[in-house]
Amino acid sequence: MEQQLLNLLMYTIPALVTGAIAFLFFREHVDNDNNRRNFLMKKDIQKESFPLRLQAYERMALFLERIKPQKLLPRVSPTSSNKEDYENLLVATIEQEFEHNLTQQIYVSDQCWSIILAAKNATIQLIRKANMNEKTDSADKLREVILTELMDKSAPSNAALSFIKEEVGEMW
Numbered sequence: 001m002e003q004q005l006l007n008l009l010m011y012t013i014p015a016l017v018t019g020a021i022a023f024l025f026f027r028e029h030v031d032n033d034n035n036r037r038n039f040l041m042k043k044d045i046q047k048e049s050f051p052l053r054l055q056a057y058e059r060m061a062l063f064l065e066r067i068k069p070q071k072l073l074p075r076v077s078p079t080s081s082n083k084e085d086y087e088n089l090l091v092a093t094i095e096q097e098f099e100h101n102l103t104q105q106i107y108v109s110d111q112c113w114s115i116i117l118a119a120k121n122a123t124i125q126l127i128r129k130a131n132m133n134e135k136t137d138s139a140d141k142l143r144e145v146i147l148t149e150l151m152d153k154s155a156p157s158n159a160a161l162s163f164i165k166e167e168v169g170e171m172w
Helices: 001-064 069-075 085-098 103-104 109-134 139-152 156-171
Strands: none
Touching: 001 069, 001 085, 001 109, 001 156, 069 085, 069 109, 069 139, 085 103, 085 109, 103 139, 103 156, 109 139, 109 156
């Protein structure tokens, strides 16, 4: 009986070791194959989505350029001499441009979107602050005050544009 048990163990132990090694090799092979498939799938997705992402960054750069007060004010002329009407027109133009590009947020990073949003809001705040200035008494004066204020500092869009350029540079 003891001899039969010893013979059974002599055959069973090598079979178990061989089975365990085969299991580990097959599992490793399946994992590598799955990783390779996932890599190839991501590579294909990135190949297709890269142009879309690049186009989104281009559109956001265009948006930031269009809301720069130096470019916005000549493009959007006041309809009357009322400074509040002109302020509302400028803000509405910025909001309309922003809403037109709202879907681009799915292609840009969260940090980039936050910076773009901050630039938009800072530009609106700049316009509203200039409207509250005691020197501002007409729409033309509002334009002048906004442009004068930007002579000392850069437009809020410039920082966001720099960030976009940096982020696009990292895509290569």
